Amino acid sequence: MTDNQTTNGRLVIGTQRYSSWSLRGWLPVKLAKLPVTVQVIALEGAGQTRALKALSPNGCVPYLEHDGAKVWDSLAIADYCAEFEPSLWPQERAARAVARSIAAEMHSGFRGVRSTFPMNLGRVARPLTTPLPEDAVKDIARINTIWAETRAQFGQGGPYLFGANFGIADAMFAPVVYRFLSYAVPGLSEVAQAYMQAVIKHPLMQEWQADAAQEPESWQLPLYESIP
Ligand SMILES: N[C@@H](CCC(=O)N[C@@H](CS)C(=O)NCC(=O)O)C(=O)O
Numbered sequence: 290m291t292d293n294q295t296t297n298g299r300l301v302i303g304t305q306r307y308s309s310w311s312l313r314g315w316l317p318v319k320l321a322k323l324p325v326t327v328q329v330i331a332l333e334g335a336g337q338t339r340a341l342k343a344l345s346p347n348g349c350v351p352y353l354e355h356d357g358a359k360v361w362d363s364l365a366i367a368d369y370c371a372e373f374e375p376s377l378w379p380q381e382r383a384a385r386a387v388a389r390s391i392a393a394e395m396h397s398g399f400r401g402v403r404s405t406f407p408m409n410l411g412r413v414a415r416p417l418t419t420p421l422p423e424d425a426v427k428d429i430a431r432i433n434t435i436w437a438e439t440r441a442q443f444g445q446g447g448p449y450l451f452g453a454n455f456g457i458a459d460a461m462f463a464p465v466v467y468r469f470l471s472y473a474v475p476g477l478s479e480v481a482q483a484y485m486q487a488v489i490k491h492p493l494m495q496e497w498q499a500d501a502a503q504e505p506e507s508w509q510l511p512l513y514e515s516i517p
Contacts, residue, residue, distance in 0.1 A: 299354050306501045312464050316463060316497075320374060320493070367460060384443050402432070466494075
């Protein structure tokens with residue numbers, strides 16, 4: 290959105306340092322250039338943010354209001370954005386089927402990675418001091434496979450999962466990239482390393498990181514900052 294454009298709604302997100310689901314919703318909204326203002330709510334941790342409970346239908350972020358439509362849940366927001374910017378999904382049917390499948394797989398799974406490596410943009414390449422739980426190891430292997438297979442089959446035209454366009458599938462995995470880099474997660478292939486570098490260099494990822502760095506220190510939560 291440019292400064293002289295009229296806004297037509299809002300996207301509510303949580304603390305950018307931590308809120309992985311917010312990042313998944315914010316990226317498609319930005320890519321589709323929906324003219325909405327972004328409202329950031331400080332998360333209280335462990336799903337207990339009181340300000341959110343009365344604000345969005347499911348008490349969670351991301352939450353989008355746009356031109357009379359209300360959309361909650363990151364994947365629903367992504368799909369809503371694709372109505373305005375169809376290139377958020379690959380054009381070709383079989384590629385689009387894979388993109389939808391891996392986006393859904395990310396959205397509904399990978400609890401091992403999520404709970405072991407909470408997103409924290411303030412943590413830089415610092416491995417956990419404890420052994421990785423088995424479910425996290427399994428998730429890492431599966432993500433490695435998804436990235437390798439998708440890049441090999443559909444990625445020839447550029448550095449992202451489906452080539453030159455950073456799309457919804459990339460947006461769904463974007464927080465995973467931050468998590469893997471923050472915790473210097475071991476066992477990632479060269480393809481995965483190259484993909485992660487391409488993702489963090491994307492201008493919108495740089496914008497998100499810059500915004501997160503501006504957040505007040507008082508928004509930081511010991512729950513996430515004290516992970517050894
Ligand atoms: N499945 C939802 C998950 C959303 C979610 O759990 N968001 C977290 C923040 S990352 C949240 O709003 N938690 C509620 C809270 O902090 O009170 C989605 O895809 O949007």
